[in-house]
Amino acid sequence: MLVDDDLVNSFFSEIIIKETKSSIIVEVKNTVDKAFEYMTQSDYMTRRFTQTPFPDIIFLDIDMPGKNGWDFLERYQKFKHFLVKKPIIVMNSVSSSPADKLKAMSFEDVAEYYPKPLTPEIINFVLNKYCPANA
Numbered sequence: 001m002l003v004d005d006d007l008v009n010s011f012f013s014e015i016i017i018k019e020t021k022s023s024i025i026v027e028v029k030n031t032v033d034k035a036f037e038y039m040t041q042s043d044y045m046t047r048r049f050t051q052t053p054f055p056d057i058i059f060l061d062i063d064m065p066g067k068n069g070w071d072f073l074e075r076y077q078k079f080k081h082f083l084v085k086k087p088i089i090v091m092n093s094v095s096s097s098p099a100d101k102l103k104a105m106s107f108e109d110v111a112e113y114y115p116k117p118l119t120p121e122i123i124n125f126v127l128n129k130y131c132p133a134n135a
Contacts, residue, residue, distance in 0.1 A: 002014060004060075020124045030064075058087045062092070062093035077107075086109065089107075093115065093116060096115060
């Protein structure tokens with residue numbers, strides 16, 4: 001799942017993911033609330049088949065208007081205990097601030113942090129590392 005308010009960035013990231021691993025279903029959500037709405041309707045949350053696959057990886061933007069990536073992570077901390085399976089969270093941002101990277105990596109659920117834009121090399125690395133079954 002891509003959680004990013006930047007529709008152009010999301011569009012190109014989705015294309016790169018599909019070109020890298022054509023078997024992967026990509027959900028794009030442009031707000032934190034829409035991402036959680038999707039996740040609460042998924043198989044791993046409801047524990048029944050719903051036709052809403054739970055994301056294996058979440059590419060999460062930090063800088064979004066309203067609720068941002070930090071808000072997502074705070075909410076996720078309360079939410080994750082209800083999950084049968086936990087996703088890999090990859091944070092990304094246009095910010096090159098070392099403080100953002102340190103803060104992101106301080107969350108135990110964040111596996112990776114990359115600057116924007118997500119390149120084919122970054123996406124390929126993440127997908128091969130965390131979704132080898134889809135390789």
